[in-house]
Amino acid sequence: MLGxxxxxxxxxxxxLPKDVPVDREVPVLGQAAVGAxxxxxxxxxxxxxxxxxxxxxxxxTILYYSVGFAGDAPDPELLPVxxxxxxxxxxxxxxxxxxxxxxxxxxxxxxxxxxxxxxxxTAAGRAVAAPPPVSEADRVRLSDRAVVQWVALAPIPEKLxxxxxxxxxxxVTGVAVGDGLLEPTVDxxxxxxxxxxxxxxTLAVGxxxxxxTVKKLVEHVGKRKPSTPAPKSSPSASASPSPSASPx
Amino acid sequence: xxxxxxxxxxxxxxxxxxxxxxxxxxASPPDPTSSPSLTLAKSPTPxxxxxxxxxxxxxxxxxxxxxxxxxxxxYSGATFTILKxxxxxxxxxxxxxxxxxxxxxxGSDFDVAEWRNFPVLGTKRKAYSVLTYETSxxxxxxxxxxxxxxxxxPNPQGALYPPLPRDTTSVTLTSPWFExxxxxxxxx
Numbered sequence: 001m002l003g004x005x006x007x008x009x010x011x012x013x014x015x016l017p018k019d020v021p022v023d024r025e026v027p028v029l030g031q032a033a034v035g036a037x038x039x040x041x042x043x044x045x046x047x048x049x050x051x052x053x054x055x056x057x058x059x060x061t062i063l064y065y066s067v068g069f070a071g072d073a074p075d076p077e078l079l080p081v082x083x084x085x086x087x088x089x090x091x092x093x094x095x096x097x098x099x100x101x102x103x104x105x106x107x108x109x110x111x112x113x114x115x116x117x118x119x120x121x122t123a124a125g126r127a128v129a130a131p132p133p134v135s136e137a138d139r140v141r142l143s144d145r146a147v148v149q150w151v152a153l154a155p156i157p158e159k160l161x162x163x164x165x166x167x168x169x170x171x172v173t174g175v176a177v178g179d180g181l182l183e184p185t186v187d188x189x190x191x192x193x194x195x196x197x198x199x200x201x202t203l204a205v206g207x208x209x210x211x212x213t214v215k216k217l218v219e220h221v222g223k224r225k226p227s228t229p230a231p232k233s234s235p236s237a238s239a240s241p242s243p244s245a246s247p248x
Numbered sequence: 249x250x251x252x253x254x255x256x257x258x259x260x261x262x263x264x265x266x267x268x269x270x271x272x273x274x275a276s277p278p279d280p281t282s283s284p285s286l287t288l289a290k291s292p293t294p295x296x297x298x299x300x301x302x303x304x305x306x307x308x309x310x311x312x313x314x315x316x317x318x319x320x321x322x323y324s325g326a327t328f329t330i331l332k333x334x335x336x337x338x339x340x341x342x343x344x345x346x347x348x349x350x351x352x353x354x355g356s357d358f359d360v361a362e363w364r365n366f367p368v369l370g371t372k373r374k375a376y377s378v379l380t381y382e383t384s385x386x387x388x389x390x391x392x393x394x395x396x397x398x399x400x401x402p403n404p405q406g407a408l409y410p411p412l413p414r415d416t417t418s419v420t421l422t423s424p425w426f427e428x429x430x431x432x433x434x435x436x
Contacts, residue, residue: 035403146303220377
């Protein structure tokens with residue numbers, strides 16, 4: 001089974017596609033520790049997000065990532081991977097849904113060309129992504145291990161070779177872009193890292209909505225102004241302060 | 249830029265291989281009625297075949313500076329810890345954490361639409377604000393990580409900025425949230 005080969009069983013490496021980690025190595029293009037956004041009493045454990053690939057395919061960009069929990073994974077209702085790429089009601093946003101436990105968006109960001117590429121959508125408005133692991137069995141699956149997930153983002157330009165990634169409340173910068181899907185694939189929607197790659201639903205990708213998924217970014221660079229000393233106290237602690245620090 | 253190839257430990261890999269191949273240790277066609285990883289997931293001792301700790305834990309990011317929240321902001325009482333100002337030829341990533349002895353909502357000063365409140369990176373001559381984008385409803389929001397609450401435990405937040413000049417070694421962060429603080433810039 002290719003998934004076995006992916007973690008380095010000797011003697012079969014010759015038959016592997018070029019992306020297979022034949023030397024017991026798994027590509028990691030960046031990692032981040034991600035905490036919870038919420039204000040609830042029970043704070044979900046911090047998870048580790050690893051970016052394994054940003055791959056250009058026909059009509060989409062596939063972001064492969066893994067989420068790992070040291071110890072018990074949180075309650076399925078709190079799992080951070082349930083809504084990745086969904087964001088708020090407005091398509092293509094870079095922000096989290098109201099009430100989200102973790103930031104639930106995903107995007108590729110190209111600052112030099114001032115564009116971001118968010119998740120493609122189904123007709124129902126859901127992100128085209130790996131089916132979220134939310135059952136009780138999945139809680140076991142996610143405990144003390146990292147599993148690979150994917151989300152389909154808007155297609156990026158042909159010449160773009162390095163991007164920044166926003167995933168799960170964290171930025172991972174300087175991620176190299178590759179071409180084609182990662183192989184070998186396994187018949188598992190959330191394979192353990194190193195056992196192979198999840199199969200991408202190319203049918204869903206092909207039929208996805210792309211409206212509002214590409215955003216134009218705006219830079220604000222101005223002359224530096226001398227900073228103003230802070231007022232010593234204010235009777236209205238919740239008042240919005242002056243935005244005078246902005247250079248724009 | 250971080251580019252790594254993480255090695256699955258031989259022991260973990262071997263255990264995984266054995267688990268996936270029915271103890272033969274050789275590659276063989278999968279049983280179409282079962283998912284290899286699902287078998288692992290149902291194991292009563294999942295750590296036996298799990299990935300290495302490199303995918304479960306990452307080194308804690310060390311603080312490069314800290315500064316108190318301004319008394320007139322809704323962050324009052326919090327401490328801002330600056331964790332990273334990493335510049336590359338493409339962009340600049342700033343990561344910070346606001347901690348507070350009590351768990352509180354982020355308050356009125358934190359609003360992704362109020363991008364002018366976000367830290368401004370000051371060099372000798374210029375000031376760089378967080379990148380923004382126009383939402384589908386015509387609003388403007390920052391390219392930044394959302395925030396809902398402050399706690400005693402750090403919860404890193406990031407925001408993306410334009411690239412800084414290559415010779416920039418430090419910047420002064422200015423925000424209505426906290427007292428000005430000067431921090432070193434690393435190159436990614």
